[in-house]
Amino acid sequence: MANFFSDSELNLLNIGLKIKALREEQNLKVKDLAEMTGLSSALISQVEHGHTQPSLETLWKIARSLNVPIGFLFEQTGKEGFAIVKRHERKQLYMPSSNLRYQLLSPDLNRKIEMILIVLEPGQVQEKMTISHEGEECGYVISGQLGIIYGDSEYVLSEGDSVYYDSRIPHRFFNPGEVQSISVWAMTPPSF
Numbered sequence: 001m002a003n004f005f006s007d008s009e010l011n012l013l014n015i016g017l018k019i020k021a022l023r024e025e026q027n028l029k030v031k032d033l034a035e036m037t038g039l040s041s042a043l044i045s046q047v048e049h050g051h052t053q054p055s056l057e058t059l060w061k062i063a064r065s066l067n068v069p070i071g072f073l074f075e076q077t078g079k080e081g082f083a084i085v086k087r088h089e090r091k092q093l094y095m096p097s098s099n100l101r102y103q104l105l106s107p108d109l110n111r112k113i114e115m116i117l118i119v120l121e122p123g124q125v126q127e128k129m130t131i132s133h134e135g136e137e138c139g140y141v142i143s144g145q146l147g148i149i150y151g152d153s154e155y156v157l158s159e160g161d162s163v164y165y166d167s168r169i170p171h172r173f174f175n176p177g178e179v180q181s182i183s184v185w186a187m188t189p190p191s192f
Helices: 012-025 030-037 041-048 056-065
Strands: 091-095 100-104 114-120 136-143 145-150 153-158 162-166 171-174 181-188
Touching: 012 030, 012 041, 030 041, 030 056, 041 056, 114 171, 136 145, 136 153, 145 181, 153 162
Parallel strands: none
Antiparallel strands: 091 100, 100 114, 114 181, 136 162, 136 181, 145 153, 145 171
């Protein structure tokens, strides 16, 4: 499973403390949360104490079990109603084992809509399994090709193509091409 890394603004300890606070507010023990997520108690404890770098899949499972959007777990920045995000200040999520990169184009994860840039290297897959979550997504391929598995179907988009879909249907991305794939996505509600 890929590891979650972040820039200095996204602190693992802060994420862990938020998870612990939410768990305790809901009168759940570590064991209870482990059962709800299908994760081990040891992993939950390590995440809460900032001793491990959880994958996005792990964070999604925890957030869903605690009934919060995954963005709630991250630090929030920017002013209410208006924000400029400079290219060098984008928050980034890395999955080094697959070279997958997500760049947050919106100022933070506490908005009604989330904008991200996804970079996939040739032959790279977003996740091994399809994912599903509440909401809607719309993507635009800036360069390269982007493959999408949506339900039981597979599609390949090229530069300039766009797609819209209901996020509740299981889906995932992959790069079927020979060059890097770069795409921009809008998601509502935010899924990270």
